[in-house]
Amino acid sequence: MKVRALGYVGVESPEAKQWEEFGPEVLGLQIVDGDQPGSIYLRMDDRHHRIAIHPGNKDRLAYLGWELAGDDDLAEAVDKLGRAGYEITEGTEDECEERAVRRFVTVLDPGGARHEFFYGQLSLPGQFQPGRPLTGFVTGEQGLGHVVCVVPDLGAATRFYKMLGFKKSDEIYAFIDAHFFHCNPRHHTLALTEIPRVRGLHHIMIQLNSLDDVGLAYDIVQARGIPITMTLGRHPNDRMVSFYVRSPSGFEIEYGWGALEVGEDWTVTQYDAVSVWGHKMVGTSPPGALEEVL
Ligand SMILES: [Fe+2]
Structure with a gap:
């Protein structure tokens, strides 16, 4: 099993709305439309979004999205995680659309953090517009x-x-x-x-x-x-x-x-x-x- 990259991160926060200013004006990220009302989706390159801030009662890491090469690697991941005793949940069609990926499965790690293993993140070449002038991000x-x-x-x-x-x-x-x-x-x-x-x-x-x-x-x-x-x-x-x-x-x-x-x-x-x-x-x-x- 080979994770290729950190593809996206999701957090929950009572202060999600503050990211409308902090994301673009301070960090230079782009706010993009997403699936869930009240959630802030932040773009930093060709990918649909890389960071999502969802409204929630407290600040917490919601999920880490790990990129796999494709469906063969996803099948291998399911097999390996299953044999290691992890309970695997398949992302629903709606969840995949919200994450802007083709497919993902999720497990909880030994510390209780949620990991999503995905492939096929939506790519939109040339669409990234930084929130303020900058040369761009290393991705x-x-x-x-x-x-x-x-x-x-x-x-x-x-x-x-x-x-x-x-x-x-x-x-x-x-x-x-x-x-x-x-x-x-x-x-x-x-x-x-x-x-x-x-x-x-x-x-x-x-x-x-x-x-x-x-x-x-x-x-x-x-x-x-x-x-x-x-x-x-x-x-x-x-x-x-x-x-x-x-x-x-x-x-x-x-x-x-x-x-x-x-x-x-x-x-x-x-x-x-x-x-x-x-x-x-x-x-x-x-x-x-x-x-x-x-
Ligand atoms: Fe660091």
Whole structure:
């Protein structure tokens, strides 16, 4: 079983409506029409949408959409997940239309997060119009970006993702311990960490084609008084230059540029810091507000 990329992410939030401004004006994403009234659908490239914010009672990760190559890989995924004891639910026709994919199946992972394995995402070449002037996002075979999830059991989560075909990129042991995984040339599509009594989505990273795109966003965020959670800095492992901003739905957005890519000959290393420079934490709130206390 081989996940190709992170295709889409869905969250639930009482503050979904705030994304009508935050998505295009701050992040440069495009709001597009979608299936569910009240939900905000955000486009960043040729794909119909990459991020969906659904109205809900609390901020929570609703689903991660993992792209497979096609129907043969989906059949293989169903077989492998079934043999591993996971309960598999087929996405209905209406659900597939809402996600803008041909077909998907869903399972809950050992920590309770919902994963959707899909193929055939709707592609609309030339239709993307950024919410404000920018050079564009790094997507394609690298998918929409990366997610960092807080899991209750790092060992169980690692076994789950290895079953999906993820490979370790590296590990950081600092004020927080995190393990990084790739499934395509993006240095990491996924990172996992444990925080006592907390789980959920810590941040979504979206990567820009130009450092100036990141700098302009940094100015916009400060001019609007939107909370920055980590200042501009460079990570030691993927070499990304980025800053972190609090989204209206609690979790953070890492807005970055300049990450390196990994290949077949990648060697796992470890680091003792999360940043080469910068990335100073701002405020006293704990990392990641999309939290569920266990
Ligand atoms: Fe990140």
